[in-house]
Amino acid sequence: DVKVTQSSRYLVKRTGEKVFLECVQDMDHENMFWYRQDPGLGLRLIYFSYDVKMKEKGDIPEGYSVSREKKERFSLILESASTNQTSMYLCASSREEIETQYFGPGTRLLVL
Amino acid sequence: GQQLNQSPQSMFIQEGEDVSMNCTSSSIFNTWLWYKQDPGEGPVLLIALYKAGELTSNGRLTAQFGITRKDSFLNISASIPSDVGIYFCAGQLKGSGYALNFGKGTSLLVTP
Numbered sequence: 001d002v003k004v005t006q007s008s009r010y011l012v013k014r015t016g017e018k019v020f021l022e023c024v025q026d027m028d029h030e031n032m033f034w035y036r037q038d039p040g041l042g043l044r045l046i047y048f049s050y051d052v053k054m055k056e057k058g059d060i061p062e063g064y065s066v067s068r069e070k071k072e073r074f075s076l077i078l079e080s081a082s083t084n085q086t087s088m089y090l091c092a093s094s095r096e097e098i099e100t101q102y103f104g105p106g107t108r109l110l111v112l
Numbered sequence: 113g114q115q116l117n118q119s120p121q122s123m124f125i126q127e128g129e130d131v132s133m134n135c136t137s138s139s140i141f142n143t144w145l146w147y148k149q150d151p152g153e154g155p156v157l158l159i160a161l162y163k164a165g166e167l168t169s170n171g172r173l174t175a176q177f178g179i180t181r182k183d184s185f186l187n188i189s190a191s192i193p194s195d196v197g198i199y200f201c202a203g204q205l206k207g208s209g210y211a212l213n214f215g216k217g218t219s220l221l222v223t224p
Contacts, residue, residue: 004154033211042216043155043200058211090154099143099204101212103154 003027004104006091012110019078021107023091030096032074034058034066036087037106043090049074050096081111118201118215125191126223133218134185135201143204144177144184145212150197158199159186191222 007022023032033048035058045058047066055066063085067075074093078085088108092101116135123131135144143162147155159170161177161184168175174187184203188195201215 040216043214045211048211099212100145100157100160101202102157103147106152106154108152 004091004093004102006089006104006107008107009105010108010110012112013078013081014112015082017078017081017111019081019109019111021076021078021089021091021109023074023076023093023104024072025074025091025093025102026072027093027095027102028071029093029102030071031094031101032068033092033094033101034064034074034076035090035092036060037090038087046076081109083111085109086111116201116203116213116215118218120218121216122219122221124221124223127192129191131188131191131195131220132185133199133201134183135203135215136183137203137213138182139205140181141184141203141205141213142181144175145202146173146175146184146186147200147202148197149200149217155200188220191220193222193224196220196222 004025013019031050034046035043037043044060049055049068065077088106090106091104094101118135145160146158149155159175164181165179166177172189198217198219200217202212
């Protein structure tokens with residue numbers, strides 16, 4: 001079974017803090033993705049990576065950065081958290097050229 | 113990314129009833145995927161469709177890739193209380209690379 005894990009299920013941070021969300025997959029997938037999910041807006045792609053050290057902006061990259069130093073790990077970074085970044089963050093991975101994405105359990109982030 | 117038009121937005125049914133939901137787009141898709149998301153969890157893949165006209169079953173679930181490649185439906189037969197959740201369609205646009213486009217979800221409630 002594909003397994004995608006995320007470092008925290010729930011996180012509470014203060015405005016201005018630097019926040020790291022970690023995602024690890026154990027299936028040797030080439031592609032990894034970060035989404036945020038908000039009521040009424042569905043899933044929106046923040047960043048994705050198709051190889052180590054490679055990254056591509058998604059639909060809403062502003063306020064976020066990412067890091068992929070190892071194939072199995074993809075980190076999402078909020079340089080200075082703001083209240084409008086309160087959301088559910090979902091990580092996903094897929095094999096190269098295969099569109100099926102497998103999701104982690106999500107991190108619910110609250111920024112106060 | 114382009115949002116898919118998913119309907120209905122929500123359904124409230126009795127146990128044992130059949131359920132049908134669909135997704136449409138004005139663009140041609142290479143792949144259609146159906147996910148289920150339980151409250152507070154990440155989406156779980158139910159069915160993946162890769163060819164126009166393809167009809168695939170997974171237990172009580174059946175999904176089809178529309179012949180025009182612009183739509184897909186998901187049917188659930190003989191619903192049970194554990195079918196409760198949000199169902200998402202997702203698709204990959206032809207020539208779009210790795211990213212998926214998502215519908216906004218159908219929220220399903222099943223009463224015993």
